Amino acid sequence: MKKIGPPVDRVDGPLKVTGGARYAAEVPVARVAHAVLVLSTIARGRITGMDTGKAERAPGVLAVITHKNAMHLPPQPTRETRASQGDHVLQLLQDDHVLYNRQPIAIVVADTFERAQHAAHLVAVRYEAAPVDVDLLRTRTAARAPHPPYHGTVAQTLPVESRRGDVAAALAAAAVRVEEVYTIPAETHNPMEPHATIAVWHGPTHLTVYDSTQGVFEDQRKLAASLGLPRENVRVISHYIGGGFGTKGAVWSHVPLAAMAAQKVGRPVKLVLSRPQMFGPVGARPQIEQRVVIGAGRDGVLAAIRHEGRSSVSQFDQFCEHFTAPTRALYKCPNLDTTERVVSLDIATPCQMRAPGEVTGTFALESALDELAVKLAIDPLELRLRNYAETDPETGRPWSSKSLRQCYQTAAEKFGWSRKKPQPRSMVDGKLLVGWGMATATYPANVRPASAIATLFADGTALVRAGTQDIGTGTYTVMTQVAADALGLPVEKVRFELGDTDMPETPTSGGSCTAASVGSAVHQACLGAREKLARLGNGGGADPSVDEPFAAQLARHGMKRIEARYDAKQLETRDRYAMRAFGAQFVEVRVDPELGEVRVSRAVGAFAAGRILNAKTARSQLLGGMIWGISMALHENTVYDPKLGRIMNNDLSEYLVPVNLDIPAIDVLFVPEDDPYVNEIGVKGVGEIGITGMAAAVANAVYHATGRRIRDLPITLDKLL
Amino acid sequence: MREIRYLSVAAEGPAIRALQADTDATYLAGGTSLLDLMKLEVLNFAQLVDVNAIPLTKIEVSNDGARIGSMVRNSDLALHPEIAARYPLLSEALLSGASPQIRNMATVGGNLLQRTRCYYYRDPSTACNKRNPGSGCAAIDGYNRNHAILGTSDHCIATHASDMCVALAALDAVVHTQGPGGERHIPFAEFHRLPGDHPEIESVLQHGELITAVSLPPPTGLRQSRYLKIRDRASYAFALSAVAAALRIEGNLIRGARIALGGVGTKPWRAVEAEQALVGKPANRATFTLAAAETVRGARTRPHNAFKVELTRRAVVRALSTIRGAS
Numbered sequence A: 001m002k003k004i005g006p007p008v009d010r011v012d013g014p015l016k017v018t019g020g021a022r023y024a025a026e027v028p029v030a031r032v033a034h035a036v037l038v039l040s041t042i043a044r045g046r047i048t049g050m051d052t053g054k055a056e057r058a059p060g061v062l063a064v065i066t067h068k069n070a071m072h073l074p075p076q077p078t079r080e081t082r083a084s085q086g087d088h089v090l091q092l093l094q095d096d097h098v099l100y101n102r103q104p105i106a107i108v109v110a111d112t113f114e115r116a117q118h119a120a121h122l123v124a125v126r127y128e129a130a131p132v133d134v135d136l137l138r139t140r141t142a143a144r145a146p147h148p149p150y151h152g153t154v155a156q157t158l159p160v161e162s163r164r165g166d167v168a169a170a171l172a173a174a175a176v177r178v179e180e181v182y183t184i185p186a187e188t189h190n191p192m193e194p195h196a197t198i199a200v201w202h203g204p205t206h207l208t209v210y211d212s213t214q215g216v217f218e219d220q221r222k223l224a225a226s227l228g229l230p231r232e233n234v235r236v237i238s239h240y241i242g243g244g245f246g247t248k249g250a251v252w253s254h255v256p257l258a259a260m261a262a263q264k265v266g267r268p269v270k271l272v273l274s275r276p277q278m279f280g281p282v283g284a285r286p287q288i289e290q291r292v293v294i295g296a297g298r299d300g301v302l303a304a305i306r307h308e309g310r311s312s313v314s315q316f317d318q319f320c321e322h323f324t325a326p327t328r329a330l331y332k333c334p335n336l337d338t339t340e341r342v343v344s345l346d347i348a349t350p351c352q353m354r355a356p357g358e359v360t361g362t363f364a365l366e367s368a369l370d371e372l373a374v375k376l377a378i379d380p381l382e383l384r385l386r387n388y389a390e391t392d393p394e395t396g397r398p399w400s401s402k403s404l405r406q407c408y409q410t411a412a413e414k415f416g417w418s419r420k421k422p423q424p425r426s427m428v429d430g431k432l433l434v435g436w437g438m439a440t441a442t443y444p445a446n447v448r449p450a451s452a453i454a455t456l457f458a459d460g461t462a463l464v465r466a467g468t469q470d471i472g473t474g475t476y477t478v479m480t481q482v483a484a485d486a487l488g489l490p491v492e493k494v495r496f497e498l499g500d501t502d503m504p505e506t507p508t509s510g511g512s513c514t515a516a517s518v519g520s521a522v523h524q525a526c527l528g529a530r531e532k533l534a535r536l537g538n539g540g541g542a543d544p545s546v547d548e549p550f551a552a553q554l555a556r557h558g559m560k561r562i563e564a565r566y567d568a569k570q571l572e573t574r575d576r577y578a579m580r581a582f583g584a585q586f587v588e589v590r591v592d593p594e595l596g597e598v599r600v601s602r603a604v605g606a607f608a609a610g611r612i613l614n615a616k617t618a619r620s621q622l623l624g625g626m627i628w629g630i631s632m633a634l635h636e637n638t639v640y641d642p643k644l645g646r647i648m649n650n651d652l653s654e655y656l657v658p659v660n661l662d663i664p665a666i667d668v669l670f671v672p673e674d675d676p677y678v679n680e681i682g683v684k685g686v687g688e689i690g691i692t693g694m695a696a697a698v699a700n701a702v703y704h705a706t707g708r709r710i711r712d713l714p715i716t717l718d719k720l721l
Numbered sequence B: 001m002r003e004i005r006y007l008s009v010a011a012e013g014p015a016i017r018a019l020q021a022d023t024d025a026t027y028l029a030g031g032t033s034l035l036d037l038m039k040l041e042v043l044n045f046a047q048l049v050d051v052n053a054i055p056l057t058k059i060e061v062s063n064d065g066a067r068i069g070s071m072v073r074n075s076d077l078a079l080h081p082e083i084a085a086r087y088p089l090l091s092e093a094l095l096s097g098a099s100p101q102i103r104n105m106a107t108v109g110g111n112l113l114q115r116t117r118c119y120y121y122r123d124p125s126t127a128c129n130k131r132n133p134g135s136g137c138a139a140i141d142g143y144n145r146n147h148a149i150l151g152t153s154d155h156c157i158a159t160h161a162s163d164m165c166v167a168l169a170a171l172d173a174v175v176h177t178q179g180p181g182g183e184r185h186i187p188f189a190e191f192h193r194l195p196g197d198h199p200e201i202e203s204v205l206q207h208g209e210l211i212t213a214v215s216l217p218p219p220t221g222l223r224q225s226r227y228l229k230i231r232d233r234a235s236y237a238f239a240l241s242a243v244a245a246a247l248r249i250e251g252n253l254i255r256g257a258r259i260a261l262g263g264v265g266t267k268p269w270r271a272v273e274a275e276q277a278l279v280g281k282p283a284n285r286a287t288f289t290l291a292a293a294e295t296v297r298g299a300r301t302r303p304h305n306a307f308k309v310e311l312t313r314r315a316v317v318r319a320l321s322t323i324r325g326a327s
Ligand SMILES: Cc1cc2nc3c(=O)[nH]c(=O)nc-3n(C[C@H](O)[C@H](O)[C@H](O)COP(=O)(O)OP(=O)(O)OC[C@H]3O[C@@H](n4cnc5c(N)ncnc54)[C@H](O)[C@@H]3O)c2cc1C
Pocket: A653, B026, B027, B028, B029, B030, B031, B032, B033, B034, B035, B036, B051, B070, B071, B074, B096, B097, B098, B099, B102, B105, B106, B107, B108, B109, B110, B111, B112, B113, B114, B115, B161, B162, B163, B164, B209, B210, B211, B212, B236, B237, B238, B239
């Protein structure tokens, strides 16, 4: 497998830097009209009147669509009947209810974007507003169990409760106990490219949509269902995506709304959300409060963990962060109770955000373990080694592979962890306090069914197609490598196409599953094409690059092409092994003891995630994850006005993410890992694991620097004054 | 799309006349504050009079002080060698603000009149006395982390967000204007207004009055200075608290002091009492701590900005104690 692994440059790189790569809103479509959403300015209540006259009369306006004149749609699923976690209940102008602030309540279509935008401001709305409840930490609303059922994919079928052993008894008997509460505010995805959709009807029953989406097939299903069309009448195309991070993994209201608008005006319609509109109607990480109780012996060996918490959800929909998932998998611990609850608030439905559950849960668990290490005066790394899970602690199954020990060792060595002085405030740099912290990183090795078609041409090139998406992770590039490797062709001879529901079906790019799932299908389809060729019985060897090139073989048979399809399923080894990627993350912070300013000055992460397809794109994913983890620890905070229920810091000037100066040099190290069981190509996925341990590692470093334990993210300077 | 009339002028006279003739017109300089707010439909003007072509772009530095044209870009001013040498406080303050791209566009005149970053001011769906007089103030009982603790009223608690202006306040700048009524020379402390009952009125400028220059007295004894800006990330963020400080130390005694604050006042905040508390005292931490307490005397806080009192005290001590010659 020599094409696999090397840091091949992005095959779509030249197109991207020269502007040749067309993102959803840039696809040239004749006669396209421009739509702008009008969003509610209250969080709960009813619309009692809407004056659209001024907007309708504004120059260039083609239509103003509200609940009064919107096309009537088939009934939507409710939170009880949703098919999957991604199947959100949408706001499609079917009634006068307002369920959250910045809910779409009208759509204005005009001949230019500027005219549509101005007319959208002219829509005057009267409301009957009700008091709102948007703050998880202050609400009086009781937590409840998330509504079953969760159908569908792996990550969505995780139980919201789990029990093993006898936690109460073990806690009562434990020599030491840590019990703390950790909180995380809502966080808002901010992919560089906002949500964008162009809807084009071909007659009354056939629709093509160019959308910035992490899941063309999910988009297709949802569009068809909400508009009452057969699925095959809807085609979704998404060739380039400027980041998704989960917000584009679900289908939100604006997508069907763009189609409704296009139908109304009888022209293609383009709808792009503005940056401020990204704060509300397209998901966020929920607010989460977690309590972790740990009982352990004096030697640090874990006796029991109780991990329970609640996360915010909307009043009308369903989403639960599985924040206890890492706790169930990370350490050997005979007694464990986990409980996930939700609280319905007057907010829009939250959704997946990079490493949902894994990063939030890890923040709580790995902070609590650090507190235990402090209590016992045991080195935090040593504490983790004493509780190393040789097998999956939940199922008892062997790991398909686990190289966490090597990750700890590799990262610790690079970081120089052994030189740590254990006492808080004991390391300084001039007037600044220096702190070192570490945490474990983990992410499940998800695989979902995926298909691909490989076609070999007589000119010696190959085309491989799968409907999947490249959300910036490098799918184009790594799939080209996987195919080239299986075909024994140079990378330049292989073209990989994606992002179209007319191509073979693949899963939504979420849960770090694309490389593994689609990669397996691509690999097998390519092998299938070679096999087909071999079966022609012309003596074609097993390796056409070594033996007779397949071009010559095809020519001899008078064939222009040969094609093979593969439908990858989960391997049956899935039932026998537990599968996760692991890593170790070490962070150094410098804290100004008087002013409370925290800067991360160094970070090292070592990861074992099966086979690495491309050292460059994988590094970028892990690096991006680590940077985001720093952001989560120190910066990100979606702030709701308590009375308006409206997100107030809804731009990138006030919603802070790190700038270059906030991010130090970061070391990303790969621990080689050969996993024959996860899938055909031995890949575990690296899209999300990079963020998972970082927030805890930063918080632990801040504790070591200052002696102050901040359990409430983000760690802003006021909390350290 | 709202049609906006646009007029580009190359001299003061036509600019002033254009505004005199149209009460719904305003000057457009770098546009980094104005255009942003027009896109949000927070500010709505029927006419923009573009003053970028007026050659008020000179920086003159002499022994009598400095005179800076109102159209000088923030980056040009910050990096001007004589300004950087004689008024390092001003350079530092400018360079701590915004981003290189914004500083390349932003002008001295525009910076003086930049609007607040109050979240509610920027959101036309909310109550805001500054944007919509008489509608109330959503920030007082809302989210007020970036709001002021000094100079507030019951009607508005928004900060003046400029860094440059904090340095200008400390340096005793004078704002020169030309308007329908002729020239004016406005001492910096009088240029911005407190919100009081009329937060919508932010300065003493009359409609049509054009800022032509800012002048600075000679920096006698003010060269030992420090601009300290504290914020939620390392760069490209507005100040939670900022301190412009300068000390003249002779022997071990403070003979002259200037302190102005940013991020905490409804206008660029000169802390005169704190300066008085420093003069004649030894330049040590005890003195600085006393002076720091003076800076926030009378502060009125809201739940999310209460930390600024302690933060500002500490920032003042830090700024003063890191000035060369202080201990
Ligand atoms: C994302 C972002 C971050 C920022 N961060 C910071 C920061 O950290 N610190 C900081 O200090 N600033 C910051 N700023 C603000 C920036 O400094 C101001 O926007 C800029 O200084 C305004 O100058 P301008 O020339 O672009 O003004 P314009 O936007 O053109 O004008 C602003 C106002 O001044 C009036 N005006 C302009 N020139 C004159 C004149 N000669 N006479 C009379 N009236 C005039 C205009 O009519 C208008 O009302 C930031 C801005 C942005 C957008």
